[in-house]
Amino acid sequence: MxxxxxxxxxxxxxxxxxxxxxxxxxxxxxxxxxxxxxxxxxxxxxxxxxxxxxxxxxxxxxxxxxxxxxxxxxxxxxxxxxxxxxxxxxxxxxxxxxxxxxxxxxxxxxxxxxxxxNLNTPSFLWAAAKCLTSFTLLGSPGSHKKLQWLTEEQRPLLNLFEKRMKTVKIVSNPMDLSKKGNQTALYIFHRLADHGVADTVLVHSDCPVLLAWILYGRGTQHVSPELMNLMHARKESGIPQDTSVREGGPSCSSGLVSSASADRDDEATPCKRPKISFVSSEEEKSGVANVVVDPQILCRVFAPCDGPSAGTCPRGQIKHLELNNCRSDSFRVLTDALPTFFCLRSLILHSSWTFTDSDILSLARALRRLSESSRSCLTDLSISALPYAKLMETLLNASSEVKSLHVEIHTVVPYSRLAESDTEELPLEKLTVKVTEVQTDMQLFTSVLRRCPNLTTLHVAGMRLPTGSSQKRLLTTLSESNHHLKILHLEDMKLSDCLPEILNLLKVCKLEELRLNDCRLLEKWRDKEESLRQLVTAVKKVPSLHTLSLAQNRLARNVCILSELFSGSSASLVNRLNISSNFIQPAELLEFADTLRTHRPPHRLTLDLRKNPGDRDPDTWDTALKRLRPFGVVLVEGWVSTHTMADHISNM
Known part of the structure; x- marks a missing residue:
């Protein structure tokens, strides 16, 4: 058989x-x-x-x-x-x-x-491009030929990009904008951001002149002197005077329009185009290239007859900007442009090191000028990393329109105290704070929370307090001042002495998501089963709650109590339960599965069981998984118990 x-x-x-x-x-x-x-x-x-x-x-x-x-x-x-x-x-x-x-x-x-x-075919690229809304522009020398191919044989693909790509991601080392290969990338960006629908730009390059070129004329009135020097270099030549056609191709007036137009009848068909030279014959001999970075001129060079260059090129607006590896020079370009960057809605700044306080204070001044213009659209701000926590409040005070703030705080030196905290109400709705400070200024943090009565989402990670202090004050402030809170994510914090405050918060706020990850919940509970049962009872009384995460809390044998979420007439409506990294053994999971069969969830459940030691008894583990799968989606991931240190840490 x-x-x-x-x-x-x-x-x-x-x-x-x-x-x-x-x-x-x-x-x-x-x-x-x-x-x-x-x-x-x-x-x-x-x-x-x-x-x-x-x-x-x-x-x-x-x-x-x-x-x-x-x-x-x-x-x-x-x-x-x-x-x-x-x-x-x-x-x-x-x-x-x-x-x-x-x-x-x-x-x-x-x-x-x-x-x-099956993949290296025009049909695959076409099918994939129709699914995507983001395109990555690589500025490395090896990518130049691919980008040039996109402006020549694969122009129909570029036309499709114009209609679909909402996001352009630029990944490059510092660019020499006068180089031909880089000018191809500039032209493609111009097509997507100005002629196309792209309004989100991600820059993974510390190149101040490139950033100035991206921002030029697309929502800000600032003009970078360095960029202007580049754009006006040899201005008297305008479009290259000897824009020759290589490979023996016909001139623009001798049939280029008709051949290209015929190719456009079938968008999926690659169209062979003559390659345009940026370099005149005299410049080629002298080795001095003509600088072409003006988008209007680039359009005429790459599409001299039939492209989008007919008439004046439009200027697209950048509504969402993300800068990675942002150093001081690029930071200065941004802050100079920011006061008149009226179309910008979200700004993300990330650096692999901590920003200086002078950088952040200059950003705050630029934000204040933008806010005072009464034309600001900036509502989302994300910065990593601040040198100390006080600057979080400085940024909020500078921009009265910001509704979502994400900051990481990496204290590197002690700071001198700034002005006392403000008491004016803030419109903030979403706040994420990730901290690597040795000790966090809780008074500063709670004062910000009290000023945000409309807060709906809060994510706090890594908050450390002086010895003997407690996070009770944080939870009490949320219960008293933030009644509209719907999503609460607390991570890498000590909450084992805060059970009464957690229970009270569940009574007051109509939470939809509660994530208490790596919070050492059971550490100080004398009767762990009874305390966890109290938490389960409180969760069941919140009908709006659909997501509960207790990952990395060493639940272990106490996991069975969670099945009581779905017991009785008032079963919880939680449909996503994360109990990953809790050192749940196969026998304990099997008991949980059997109990869940008695207290069946009223709807399909997504159960996250990753990073639990299922290989301790694979047969029992597999049996438990089979009994759990009828209830919904079970997320599992391999575990190697020979990693004894991981076992030890998870079972502490």
């Missing part, structure tokens, strides 16, 4: 591979005519283009391609990449995002190597 089943499985695999190989001959109708269970088994064996082609018809039959996309993602990435992808479209987008960049720029990984024949 066993041998027969093995042969049957092998025969099925052979048939699936045959369908993949001869998909065009079989056709859509042939595949769609298969029984539904067989189609579901077939999905993980199809190529990406085949899966994409089948998806609309399968959806009409009520068949999801989710398993196929997740199978591809697990094959090419680490398992955690698939966590949190709950829909077909989310999984498909993640696959296309990874593979498009790999294939377009010629990067390889084992999955790409195995499937290169």
């Amino acid at each position: 066993t041998g027969g089943k093995a042969k049957q499985r092998n025969l099925k695999q052979v048939c699936f591979r045959a369908v993949r190989t001869h998909f065009d001959a079989i056709g859509l109708e042939g595949v769609l005519g298969l029984p539904t269970p067989l189609i579901r088994d077939l999905l993980p064996h199809l190529t990406i283009c085949q899966l994409d082609e089948l998806q609309p018809a399968l959806n009409q039959r009520g068949i999801s391609t989710y398993s196929g996309w997740i199978g591809i993602l697990l094959d090419m990435c680490r398992p955690e990449q698939a966590v949190g992808l709950h829909t077909e479209e989310e999984a498909k987008h993640e696959v296309m995002k990874w593979l498009f960049t790999f294939v377009f720029y010629g990067f390889t990984n084992p999955f790409v190597k195995r499937n290169l024949a």
Whole structure:
């Protein structure tokens, strides 16, 4: 019998591979005519283009391609990449995002190597591009040919980018904007940000002149002197006087328009275009290149007859800006532009080191000037990292429109006290504070919370207090001042003496998400079972709560009490429960599963069990998982118990 089943499985695999190989001959109708269970088994064996082609018809039959996309993602990435992808479209987008960049720029990984024949095709790039809303511009020398190919043979793909790409991500070392390869990248950015729909820009490069070029004319009135010097260099030449056409191509007036227009009739067909030289014959001999960085001139150079250059180029607005590896010179370009950056809605600043207090104070002054203009749209601000906590309040006082603030605080030197805290109400709705200070100024933090009565989301991580102090004050302030709180995420904090305050907070606030991760909850509870039961009872009385996370709290054998969330007539409506990293042993999980069968959740449950020692007794663990899966989605991840230090830390 066993041998027969093995042969049957092998025969099925052979048939699936045959369908993949001869998909065009079989056709859509042939595949769609298969029984539904067989189609579901077939999905993980199809190529990406085949899966994409089948998806609309399968959806009409009520068949999801989710398993196929997740199978591809697990094959090419680490398992955690698939966590949190709950829909077909989310999984498909993640696959296309990874593979498009790999294939377009010629990067390889084992999955790409195995499937290169099916991926390195115009049809795949076209199918992937139709799924994406973000494009990455690489400024490395190896990427120049790929970008040039996009402006020549693959112009239909660039036209598609214009219509779809909402985000442009620039990854580069400091750029010499006068170099031809970099001018290609500038032109593509111009097409996406000015002629296209892109309004979100992510810059992973510390290049002040590049940042000045990006900001120029796109929402701010500031003009960088360094950029102006570059743009006006040899201004008298304007467009290169000898814009020759290489490879013997015809001139613009001798048929270039008609040939390009014919190619545009079929958007998916690559169109061969003559390569435009940026360098005149005299400049080529002298070695001095003509500087072309003005977007208007770039458009005429790259699309002299039929492109978007007809007439005056539009100027797009940047609404969302993220700067990584931001050093002082780039910081100065930003703060100079910020007071008139009226279209900017969100700003993210990240550096691999801590910003200086002078940098942050100059940013605060720029924010104040922007706010005083009464034309500011900036509502989201994220900065990592501040040198001390007081500057968080300084930034909030400077910008009265900010509703979402994310800061990381890395204390490097003691600070001299600034002005006393303000008491004016703030419009803040979302606040994230991640701290690496040895000791946190709790008074400062609670004063900010009291000024934010409309706060709906709070995430605090790493807050350390002096010996003998407690986080009770934080929780009490939330109960008294922040009644609109819906999402509370406390992480890497000591809350083992705060159970009464947690219970009171659950009574007062209509929380939708509660995450108490790595908070040492059970550490000081004398009767751990009874205290955890009190928490469960309080959670059940919050009908709005749908997400509960108690990860990294060493629940261990006490996990069974959580099954009482779904007991009785007032069962909890929690549908996402995270109990990862709690050193839950297989026998304890099996007991939890059996108890859950008695107290069945009223809806499908997403249960996160990652990083628990299932390999201590694999058979019992697998049995527990089988009993849990009928209740919903179970997230698991491998654990190696030979990592004794990890075991020890989790069981402390």
